[in-house]
Amino acid sequence: MVPSFPKLAGLGERYLYEQLVAIRDGERVIAQMAGQVDNKTDQELADLAAYYDGFERSGGQTDPKLADLGEKVYRAGVAERGVAACTACHGPQGHGNDPAGFPALAGQHAEYLEGQLKAYATGYEQPGEGRYTDGESKIMRSNAFGLSDLELKAVASYIAGLQ
Structure with missing residues (x-):
């Protein structure tokens, strides 16, 4: 309901679990989540992940002015800057790979996605800052860092409209 908060429904059980653990263990700091999962066991977090993954996600809309650029980045990446296509990991329709x-x-x-992409870019440029829960591969950090602000906004908008 709040565009700056993520939709958890159907996000992917494994991904949700890993993020909940990272939040609980202080590896991913989210002010709005303070105290929400601090004392949860691994099993309780796994149960929460399964619960939220079991819901169907509601759709969104793509800003028509950003659609072409967003689709280009999502489907082809930006080769000259080493940015991989989003489809490689998240699939052609954005259904992910659980x-x-x-x-x-x-x-x-879109607002949430854009914010997360900017946080990943910050994590690439300034280790210890922003988001860095993408492991040693740094795939999200390096991809986000390689995108312009307009490309970040466009791909976030495009993803919002995927069904």
């Missing part, structure tokens, strides 16, 4: 831990993105709030 066994691999890549979240479903289709229909996610």
Whole structure:
């Protein structure tokens, strides 16, 4: 309901679990989550992840002015800057790859996605800052860092409209 908050429904059980653990263990700091999962066991977090993943996500809309650029970045990446296509991990329709831990993105709030991409870019440029829960591969950090502000906004908007 709040565009700056994520839609958890159908995000992917493995991804949700990993993020909840990272929040609980202080690896991913989210002010709005303070105290929400601090004392949860691994099993309780796994149960929460399964619960939220079991819901169907609501759709969103793409800003028509950003659609072409967003689709280009999502489907092809930006080769000259080493940015991989989002489809490689998140799938052509944004349904993710749960066994691999890549979240479903289709229909996610554009504002939330843009904020997360900016946080990943910050994590690449300034280790210890922003988001860095993408492991040693740094795939999200390096991809987000390689995108302009307009490309970040456009791909976030495009993903919001995927169904």
